[in-house]
Amino acid sequence: MSTTETLIAPAGSWQLDPVHSQVGFEVAYLSGTFKGQFREFDGRLVVDGNEATLEGTVKVASVDVKDENLAAHLQSPDFFDAEQHPELRFTATQISLDGENVNVRGELTIKGVTRPTEVTGTVAAPLTDAYGRERVGLRLTTTVDRTAFGVSWNIPLPSGEPSLADDVSINAELFFIKA
């Protein structure tokens, strides 16, 4: 029988380890899947009693792709509009746990638009590292329709089909260290 009373991590405040964590995205483009990631992000997990809160922010200007012109396009008003909306944000409103499986309901904000979003994944059991620090890991993923957030750029192929898919997977490998 599953339980939702088990906490996602031991009580306390957990800060994101930015060196080992990763936040990336994948989207179908032309004949394959285009992948990129963000270099700068932050996150916090707080477990207090029976409540757990998770929130994170990502700096749009830190988008990491192989071509500087593409990076500039992604930051332009055609895509994320970094000048007007410098951060992506996720705030969890409900976290439930079933064994190692995690279900997080919250609000995702992209380009100034906030929408309810469900994120799923797994949690790794907490451990103590070689330096005596307590750690817990979360692997999370969600798929969103970018056009619902106003990220609507596209260009048609000669066939008339769009070259860029609307659905984008956002994937996060999060290492937390107890504060």
Place this chain on the structure above:
Amino acid sequence: MRVLAIPGSLRNDSYNAKLLYNSVELFPDDAVLDLWGGLKDVPPYDEDDDGGDAPAAVAELRDAIARADAVLIATPEYNHSIPGQLKNAFDWVSRPIATNPMRNKPVAVIGASTSSFGGVWAQAELRKVLGALGARVLDVELAVPHAHERFDQFGRLTDQNFTEQLAAVVDSIVLAVAERTARLELTA
């Protein structure tokens, strides 16, 4: 506030230049409108020439854009698209793409045409080009059809409806500049 106005036509009696002249009195008193008349002097884009010192007309356009808080472009429609010389000018402006002066710049596209559609296809294509440069393309539209019947002997618009639409475009530019200025001051 400084606005760079660019007519996309080269001829002396251009309807699109007249449209831009009509916008002057609609801006706030403290706004400065620079009407750029160097389009004809821009040479064809050749990457072999795009290194070191840019051609004079290109350098002038890049500087004028960089100094402006917003850009207002009035484009004719040639063969259902943008005039080649106007596209060519923005091909120069766009290099290097990641740092070109149109990036994040508020820009409005309007136009006049002797056709029944007022140059809407050229305007749509120019907005696409400006989006590719990373400009902040304002969601405004003004298409003046049958342009040969819309201006009096002094170059003034004769239809109050178009004057009001032009005023709405100007208001959008003023608002976009104010919002961007406030946003940049906050993050400075």
